[in-house]
Every structure is written in structure tokens, then in C-alpha cells.
Amino acid sequence: MNTIQLELYNESLQPKPILKWAGGKQQMLDILLSNAPKQFNKYIEPFIGGGALFFALQPDQAVIADSNPELINLYTVVANNVDELIALLKEMKNSEEDFYKIRSLDVTKMSAIEKAARTIYLNKTCYNGLYRVNRKGQFNVPFGRYKNPNICDEPNLRAASVVLKRTRIVQGDYKDILKEHAEPGDFIYLDPPYLPISKYSDFKRYTKEQFYEEDQRELAEEVDRLAEMGCHVLLTNSNHPLVHELYGKYKISVHQTKRYINSDASKRTGEDILVKVEPQKKLIIIPKPVELPKQMEAFPATRYMGSKQSLLKDIWSVASAFKFDSVLDLFSGSSVVSYMFKTQNKQVFSNDYMAFSSCFAKAMIENNKYMLTDNDVKTLCAPNPNADGFVTETFRDLYFCEEDNNFIDTVRANIKMLKNEYKRAVAQSALARACLKKRPRGIFTYTGHRYDDGRRDLLLSLEEQFIEAVTQINSAVFDNGKANKARHGDAMDVRFKADIVYIDPPYYSPLSDNEYVRRYHFIEGLIRDWKGVEMQWHTKTKKFKSYPTPFSTEKGAYDAFNQLFKRHRESILIVSYSSNSLPTKDDMLKLMAKYKTHVEVIEVDHRYSFGNQGHKVGDNKNEVKEYLFVGFDR
Known part of the structure; x- marks a missing residue:
């Protein structure tokens, strides 16, 4: 040092x-x-x-x-042969005749020490000490006509030699x-x-x-x-x-x-x-092996498009490189990432434009203590003469049998009797989860049961699935001592401020769609009670019109990222994105660099559980690179 x-x-x-x-x-x-x-x-x-x-x-x-090879030769000689150099310099005279004689010497025929002596001599006796060569590389500065130049400054050469001896000298x-x-x-x-x-x-x-x-x-x-x-x-x-x-x-x-x-x-x-x-202060972020808290095991696993369940350790490995107390999860989806941060005792602000995703966050992120009791479950499953039969009539023979449709309508009616907002969120989340588990492939883009593979989830009644879901979600409820919040709304309008902003938006790709509503319209409608949606009654699946999103086009996605990075430029940014999506990796790095002084990207091998368009991407069987872009200021 x-x-x-x-x-x-x-x-x-x-x-x-x-x-x-x-x-x-x-x-x-x-x-x-x-x-x-x-x-x-x-x-x-x-x-x-x-x-x-x-x-x-x-x-x-x-x-x-x-x-300059002559300059480097000089310093090398001063370092290694200062005595011989001094001896040669002491013999040199300040005369015009000697100057031009020495200037005209062919340096290619001189020893390293002789060349070094010549360099010092010409520098001390030429005009203004100027170093200049002609097109042939020959020194061409005229004689300086100084009366008494210090051609051999022996004390200084010896002092310089001491420093140069411990120095690496390179041309x-x-x-x-x-x-x-x-x-x-x-x-x-x-x-x-x-x-x-x-x-x-x-x-x-x-x-x-x-x-x-x-x-x-x-x-x-x-x-x-x-x-x-x-x-x-x-x-x-x-x-x-x-x-x-x-x-x-x-x-x-x-x-x-x-x-x-x-x-x-x-x-x-x-x-x-x-x-x-x-x-x-460069922080090189290298994902390292981490273990997640035991509480993480309580989160109800589900097959959800774009879920980051398998990437949690990678995300935490990156996030844990920073000191932070709060996290904003802008596109919470299944809420698994929000839940992971909650288990790390961080204050979590969760947001999603899908009502059912926000409901999951309400039940397991914002909710710190409320669970459904056995009596609550009995009440929810009890027949209700006031049930409106909307699901039974609207979706008859589409997704579930008559018995299961009736059960959904019963629970829909009974949920309204729960006074506590968090208990209602647990009940709605359990019903939505039951529908996802009971449905082959967990999506609603087709009707019937052609993907029925006989697994247990499909054999259970929807009521049995609901009761199991209640148990799992109850187990996931815990208090991390923080005032966590769940929000249902547009990510572009979020006003929460947090130390880290995690962004996992719908991935835009011309090779496949990112329409969450098309896949999950049934459970989205279930949570919204089909209020405020534009039903498309002519469709076989009885879906409703998808929500507008900037991530449905390349330009829209680019502009949305730019706006989000700008809005949250005071926070550490962590963005999940896929290698087969647009904007490209380079574009994302450039975008983030507009607002953060340092940007890194971590690549993770990943296979998506959904993405039935994967065969269109070079038969990659949905094997892509998951990018974690990290933007921060020093």
C-alpha cells in the first residue's frame, strides 16, 4: 500500500x-x-x-x-546501470561540434547505456529541451547554445535510480x-x-x-x-x-x-x-448459495405463469448484497417473491394489476395474523339459499362439474358474511387456489378435461380442494413485525417508496403472448365477482376482455421500463426478464443506466412451467436464460 x-x-x-x-x-x-x-x-x-x-x-x-523507446531505455538504464551512465555523461562536452556529432550517431549501433547518455545529453543541450524527430525518426532539434547546462546531475540521477529500481518500466x-x-x-x-x-x-x-x-x-x-x-x-x-x-x-x-x-x-x-x-465503489454481484428461512416452506406452491418459485434463491442472493429494509414488488403475481422478502423480515409493498394476485398478497403478505377457523370453514361451505348461481349458469360444462360449480357459488355467497377483510382475502385466495388445482394445467384457455392425467388434484372435489387450500394458506400467515401492504392497481401509478424495487412484468415476445387474463380469466372474475369486466359472451370460454397493458408491444414495453426506472430511480432496482423477450439485454442495460450509476446483469438458467409456444424458439423446450438486471448507485 x-x-x-x-x-x-x-x-x-x-x-x-x-x-x-x-x-x-x-x-x-x-x-x-x-x-x-x-x-x-x-x-x-x-x-x-x-x-x-x-x-x-x-x-x-x-x-x-x-x-517512446528512447525514453523507456533511459529509465531502464538509470534503474540498472546508473554508475556507467554517469561516467559517460561526465565525458560529454557542451559544444556545438560535439552536439551535432552526437546527434548524428546511429542509435541502432549503440549500447543501451550509450543511447541513454545520448538522450540526456541532447535533452540538456538542445534548444528548449524539446524532443522532436523527423519522418525517419531522427532527432532534429538544433543546438541550444546554453552556457553551462547540467549535463550530468549525479545526485539526482542516483536518487532517481533508487525509485526506478523498484519500478516496472515498460514500453x-x-x-x-x-x-x-x-x-x-x-x-x-x-x-x-x-x-x-x-x-x-x-x-x-x-x-x-x-x-x-x-x-x-x-x-x-x-x-x-x-x-x-x-x-x-x-x-x-x-x-x-x-x-x-x-x-x-x-x-x-x-x-x-x-x-x-x-x-x-x-x-x-x-x-x-x-x-x-x-x-x-464497484459492487460485483455474484449469486452465491443461500438458504431461505424455514417459513418459506409454508408458501402454497402453485403452477402460475411466470412464477419465480424456482428462482427465489437467486433473487435473494442478489438482493442480500445490499443493506435494505423495504421492498416494492411491482408485479407480485403469485406473491411468492413478496413472501420470500417477508420471511427475510423486510417491509413489503406488493402490487399487481390482477385482482386475484392482489388478493393472494392481501391474504399472505399484508395479513400478519388472521386465519380461518374451523367454524369459518363450516360457514363458508354451508348451503346458502341466496347464492346467485352465476358460475353454475355461465360456465356450465366448461371447466367443472355441476357439483363443483354449485360449491363455488355457495362459497361466493358465504364469503360476504365474513366481516374481517383479511379473512375474506384468505377465503377468496383458497377458493381461487382450489379452482387452479382442480383445473388440468391450471389455466382456462380451453374447455373440457382433455388434459386430465388422473392425478390426485383432479380426483378431489372442489370442496376438498378448498379445505386443503385454507389449511395451506392459514399455515402461510405469519407476522414479520412489519406493516406490509398489498395493492391492486396499475404498476405505473404506484406511489410506494422502498429501498429495493423488484420488477417482474409480463414478458413481451413476438413468439408468444403474455395475456394473464386469457389464461386466468375465470379466477380473476371470481375474485372480482365479475364486476367491472367486459364479458365476451360469444367466446367458447366465456372470457372477458383483457386489460390494457404497455407490455403487449415492444415499444410499449420499452417505454414502460423507461418510465418505471425513472420513477423509482432513488431505489435499488432488480428486474427479472427473459432472454427471449424484448427489449433485449443490451437495451435493458442502456435503459437502466440512464437512471442508475451502475448496472449489472446476472444470468440464470431457467425452464418455465408455462410457455406452450416454446417450440417456436428453436425447439428450446422453454429453456431460456432468466436475466436479473440490477441497478444501483454507489
């Missing part, structure tokens, strides 16, 4: 840059040090140049790099360097070739590199990646509109600086930008 004291740079105690370098940061050193992190793992500078900040920090662990492209070496907690300083203060089309060659607009944009993408990884980043550049555009999300400060290498004195002032990127 590197630790620095945020004090002014003390030149007497620190090695200084070995070279005078175009764009060197000696004059900004106090600013850079005051913005550097107090602690970091290792230091990385992939555009090392003169290395002013590197030498000031003297990090214990560091990687320095540059694409290469900055992206390759960062990809290989950058890790969470590292401190990365980026001092790329600057943007000129002119139109983008006026980019000029800067030292040996070209950094055009596209290069600057690539660099900004790399900064975003480093921030997501959890790195500390400082970046310097010129005060150019494009720099503000690229780094507007980060802290930017502007500083007056001097341009020593410009031959025009009027242009030797400028404004440098410092971009400070705090590491984003």
Missing part, C-alpha cells in the same frame, strides 16, 4: 525529473499532489514523459510506461499497459498529448504521437473503465471544449500554466485542465 503525505513538494528531499520534457508537470506538482489519493495500491503512469509526479511520489510499487501503448496492469485500488495518472486550442481538424503532431479526437474519446472510455474498476485517476489536458464534453461527469478544475517551449512568447501561457476521478 502506497501512502503519501499531502504536503508541498520539497525539492531537497525528492528526485526530480531527469529530462526537461514538453508538457512536463513540474509547475503543477503541488496541485497534482494535493489531488492525489492518500492511499493506493500501486502507481501507474502510461504517458511517463518527464515523470514529475512519479518522482515526487516515490511510490513503493509502480508501473511507468511510454511508447507500449497506454491501453495495453492499463489492460495488463491496472487493478482496483491503483492510482493512475494520465498525461496524454494535449488537444490544441483550435478546431478539431487542426490537430498537429505532438512529440512522436498523434492524438486526434477519436484517440481522446478512446482515452475517455478507458477512464470510465478504470473508474468502474475502482481505480483512482488523475488526468491532465488542455482547456478544450472536447475535454469538458468527455469528462463532464467527473470533477474538473482549470489551472493557469506556462508553455516554456513555444518560440512565441505571447503564446507561452495556457490553461490546463485537471480531471479527478474518484474510484467507483
